Amino acid sequence: MAEVELSDVTRTFGRTSALSNVSMTVPDGAFFVLLGPTGAGKTTTLRLVAGLDRPDSGALRIGGTAVTNLTPAQRNVAMVFQQYSLYPHMTVRENLAFPLKSPLLRTPQDQIDRKVQEVAETLQISHKLDNRATALSGGEMQRVSIGRALVRNPAVYLMDEPLSSLDAKLRADLRVELKNIQARTGATFLYVTHDQIEAMTMATHVGVLDHGRLVQTGPPREIYEDPVSIYAASRLGQPRINILPADLFAGAPSGAKSIGLRPEQIHQGEGEESSVVRVEHLGDQTRLYLSLRNHDLVTVTDAHTPLQSGDIVKIRPERPFYFDASGARIH
Numbered sequence: 001m002a003e004v005e006l007s008d009v010t011r012t013f014g015r016t017s018a019l020s021n022v023s024m025t026v027p028d029g030a031f032f033v034l035l036g037p038t039g040a041g042k043t044t045t046l047r048l049v050a051g052l053d054r055p056d057s058g059a060l061r062i063g064g065t066a067v068t069n070l071t072p073a074q075r076n077v078a079m080v081f082q083q084y085s086l087y088p089h090m091t092v093r094e095n096l097a098f099p100l101k102s103p104l105l106r107t108p109q110d111q112i113d114r115k116v117q118e119v120a121e122t123l124q125i126s127h128k129l130d131n132r133a134t135a136l137s138g139g140e141m142q143r144v145s146i147g148r149a150l151v152r153n154p155a156v157y158l159m160d161e162p163l164s165s166l167d168a169k170l171r172a173d174l175r176v177e178l179k180n181i182q183a184r185t186g187a188t189f190l191y192v193t194h195d196q197i198e199a200m201t202m203a204t205h206v207g208v209l210d211h212g213r214l215v216q217t218g219p220p221r222e223i224y225e226d227p228v229s230i231y232a233a234s235r236l237g238q239p240r241i242n243i244l245p246a247d248l249f250a251g252a253p254s255g256a257k258s259i260g261l262r263p264e265q266i267h268q269g270e271g272e273e274s275s276v277v278r279v280e281h282l283g284d285q286t287r288l289y290l291s292l293r294n295h296d297l298v299t300v301t302d303a304h305t306p307l308q309s310g311d312i313v314k315i316r317p318e319r320p321f322y323f324d325a326s327g328a329r330i331h
């Protein structure tokens, strides 16, 4: 497995700057998650690392080797796309074995059989090994795509929202499996997702992309607890961070335009009076939708709360974040 390094990488498409001067390191054995809304440059980053596209300027290294001018095959990376890409005329078994059948690898047949069986079990598709790829559901096809990456032993796995087409239960299972595979093999992952539960639970490192610029990198908890901007703060956390005018509460520092309150940064029981708009019982937690002087905010409360819409709840900020007019954090 290997470290991946981008140095000052820029890629533009016409007038769109997909990536601007991005420098980042995915350490060997890291599970690095790229976060950002649609168009932020996540897929472009993966394609550049995979060698499916070339940067306009800047350099890429994998395992210390300059790869900018190497073909995808020479880079030894395995990529899983958001949409499955299988050979339709082949069975699941043949699809899974395919990457190992390269004449260059000369993998013995019994080793191929063992690996295919092992990966099929991990991905819960053993019972479909002899089906044709076209006779599978979308979720099954996506598992086979992931399996085709897992049978190999690449320098790095590149995954572009690989779990987004799966149902919630399978997504949760595969989250754990991918994390186990990473822990067991020490594999390096560069992984794109919109799903912040995936980001929080799987990532050792998170990179936040904003219109092609990398605005913050760090462990997920650091991004959550110490965001550099409203933008970075808004990438993680469910319910989302509340961003309100700073003068809604006393105590804002000078220059503060907005106050940022995650649910746990809202203390209930004292302070300003807010009214309960809606109560959502989710089982393990209850969400409270509040209105404070015509501003909406959402927080969580005890699962067994007796609160109902129309009730009054006093709230005050507890160690909130403050941001200036540009959205940058003020300490």
Ligand SMILES: Nc1ncnc2c1ncn2[C@@H]1O[C@H](COP(=O)(O)OP(=O)(O)OP(=O)(O)O)[C@@H](O)[C@H]1O
Binding pocket: 013, 014, 016, 017, 018, 036, 037, 038, 039, 040, 041, 042, 043, 044, 045
């Ligand atoms: N081949 C291309 N031709 C023209 N523009 C492109 C091309 N590929 C990407 N772009 C543009 O570059 C920007 C970044 O795209 P990219 O696909 O990397 O975003 P993303 O963060 O992966 O988004 P999503 O979450 O929707 O996949 C977008 O504005 C996109 O329209």
